[in-house]
Amino acid sequence: MxxxxxxxxxxxxxxxxxxxxxxxxxxxxxxxxxxxxxxxxxxxxxxxxxxxxxxxxxxxxxxxxxxxxxxxxxxxxxxxxxxxxxxxxxxxxxxxxxxxxxxxxxxxxxxxxxxxxxxxxxxxxxxxxxxxxxxxxxxxxxxxxxxxxxxxxxxxxxxxxxxxxxxxxxxxxxxxxxxxxxGPALAGARRTLRDWRRSVADWAQQPSRPIPTDLLRRSHAALAENLDVAAVLALLAEVAERSDVPPGAKFETFAHLDRVLGLDLARDVGHQRRP
The missing domain is CATH 3.40.50.620 (HUPs)
Incomplete structure (x- = not known):
């Protein structure tokens, strides 16, 4: 709904x-x-x-x-x-x-x-x-x-x-x-995009894992309730730091939610990591 x-x-x-x-x-x-x-x-x-x-x-x-x-x-x-x-x-x-x-x-x-x-x-x-x-x-x-x-x-x-x-x-x-x-807000957004894209490229090199059920439920509930994209972004920031979520599951989570976010988070997958 x-x-x-x-x-x-x-x-x-x-x-x-x-x-x-x-x-x-x-x-x-x-x-x-x-x-x-x-x-x-x-x-x-x-x-x-x-x-x-x-x-x-x-x-x-x-x-x-x-x-x-x-x-x-x-x-x-x-x-x-x-x-x-x-x-x-x-x-x-x-x-x-x-x-x-x-x-x-x-x-x-x-x-x-x-x-x-x-x-x-x-x-x-x-x-x-x-x-x-x-x-x-x-x-x-x-x-x-x-x-x-x-x-x-x-x-x-x-x-x-x-x-x-x-x-x-x-x-x-x-x-x-x-x-x-x-300026500071835009610079922060650029840093976040850079860090997330690098992380997604790294996670893509690991075996794929399913998106944890709780993450899927929370993210879809936020979007379905008045387009709460800010809550989804906060959830991704949380997922990126969680040690209990396998890298392959992090990749699938970011790739799935980027269907709504439209941030091209998988852009660096398959490319040599920049220094």
Missing amino acids: LRITDTRTGHLVEVPASPRRLLRTCVHLRDIGTGSDTGTGLGAVHLRVPLIGDVLARTAELNGLQVVTVLTTPELTPDRSRALDRVMAVLGIHPPAVIGPHRPEAALGGPADVHVTAAGTDPADAGSGALIGVGQVATAPPTEEVPDLADLSDATMPETADPLAVRLLLLGHPYGTPVTVT
């Missing part, structure tokens, strides 16, 4: 509402700032709403549901549309079935079961279905520790920036609360 808090009522509701086992999701991206002189800059400030829509879809699929997602946006120029596609890709957001300004019912095959939008807004085209309000994201004043987040698709961005560190940082907070991206 997957339940989320309906922002309109404040109550947990089960999704999908009917037994057809198809989750129809509409993600409403209303605010797309310029972020650069070229007018194509897009960053974490604008894409937390699609990110939560992505996590919802991944969690539903983990629970055996089929998912169709559409993304409604303002009218976009071709350059802005391509920039949106690129930034969603580097943040690990699965492409929606349709992206555009039009009403989503045709693409969804019916009314949406869930609408994902910025906190404090209730889109006029939301209609029926549960509403998930996503907290705003702000960035601290630029420093040497904070890469330019105005355009995460910039090919010149250094590898150390790792856009998936932005994803990790945002997922570490309840989706309804505001988040400020700071």
Whole structure:
């Protein structure tokens, strides 16, 4: 059972509402700032709403549901549309079935079961279905520790920036609360990704072991109860340090939960470990 808090009522509701086992999701991206002189800059400030829509879809699929997602946006120029596609890709957001300004019912095959939008807004085209309000994201004043987040698709961005560190940082907070991206927080997320990827690569060299039942139960329960991804991240940090969990089981646990997290945790498997 997957339940989320309906922002309109404040109550947990089960999704999908009917037994057809198809989750129809509409993600409403209303605010797309310029972020650069070229007018194509897009960053974490604008894409937390699609990110939560992505996590919802991944969690539903983990629970055996089929998912169709559409993304409604303002009218976009071709350059802005391509920039949106690129930034969603580097943040690990699965492409929606349709992206555009039009009403989503045709693409969804019916009314949406869930609408994902910025906190404090209730889109006029939301209609029926549960509403998930996503907290705003702000960035601290630029420093040497904070890469330019105005355009995460910039090919010149250094590898150390790792856009998936932005994803990790945002997922570490309840989706309804505001988040400020700071240099120290982003650096911490980069370190965590680096350490986990190295550990996963090491564990992959050991015999595979099943995921311990308690870890599977706790992680799935957290995701199913209002998308508590922060609790799953805390669980992974705990698993990484537990001596009673075999390396092969740690690998399977991280790989399984990365289906929802989308952090590319197995990226270094099979590659020579960096010093």
